[in-house]
Amino acid sequence: MDQWLCNVQVNGTLQDVHLLNGVIHRMVPAGSVSGWDAREMLMLPLFKDAHVHLDKAFPDQTWISRRRVTSLFEQFQMEKHLLAEIRTSQKERARAILQDMLENGTSSLRVHVDIDPEIGLSHLAMVQELQAEYQGILTMEIVAFPQQGLLRSHAAPLIEQAMQAGASIVGGVDPAGVDLDIERCLKTIFDISTAYDAEVDIHLHDPGHLGLFTIKRIMAYTEQYGKQGQVTVSHAYCLGEVSAQESLETAKQLAELDIAIVTSVPIDSAMPRIEQLTEAGVRVALGSDHTGLDAWTPFGFTDLLQRARRLADMHRWHDDARLRSVFTYLGSTASSFRVGDSADFSLVRALNCEHAAAIAPPREIVCIRGVPVAGRQRHLAWHSEQNKPNIEERFQ
């Protein structure tokens, strides 16, 4: 693969970019050479989705009605019911989500896979098949996730089996609200994660001080088990519900233990104080959680740039620095392409990366290792001979 892209906005200036053997080989001022004309499109990094489910999607073609629920447990039950009725084509639906993510410039994702005694490891097997199918295009981490409660559904032995079968992260959900035993739940999670030298990623919806207390216990276990840098708390609504001072104190401790916080930027509940956490040194990342229609919501979507735009809009990040900062929550900075980097990027129509954060324009071309693989104008992209047949096959 040997291709010049001309007139590309990259790192704040207009350049001609040489792609060679899957990497950015050279960058020179625009007008220096001839090649495929990008017409001043902006080069953006590809995104990492830090929290997504591939095994919960409803079909796009059929409306499946949800009913009102009054508790999380009713919701769990409704989801199991509805999913059981549409078990067919789960893999096709998951594949459609992956394709949608790729079209939106996401190339890396952390997938939470449901595991419980009724479905066993069947969802894991399905996701692993897709992981193999998309190898070389999408990077997928798999969390063994006991959606019905680790203790509540007696899922611990299955989570161990999932780790043996190739999941790489131990999941959990509301040690208090769902499992009703914070200590035993966390001990089980950290024991398994230690036995398999794995990371931990816990869904925490528990509100207010119950959630905050759970975070304090997660911090204690992280320290006790020496899991610094390997623990994530997903959602953590409670950090947006307790006082700013309490949140700040917790943020400092989270930073010390290098515990990450992941949010889907909810608009229907409190959310962690992102700026405060970031300033305290906590790693914060965005995840889609819901990707479209599912049992939880009809409002899911996979476009992380839209989610980042929502983050900036909700927090009135109107200044350039904070608009630019949204890209750090998607796994990268916007203007840090260097010679020698893998040629992974998307091209969009925007004045600059601040503008892109503000309008979340469509991804015109999504490119992985120099090969255009997705995007609204992929058919107009340069043609790359190396790897092309392989990738064409995969996406037909």
Ligand SMILES: [Zn+2]
């Ligand atoms: Zn989730």
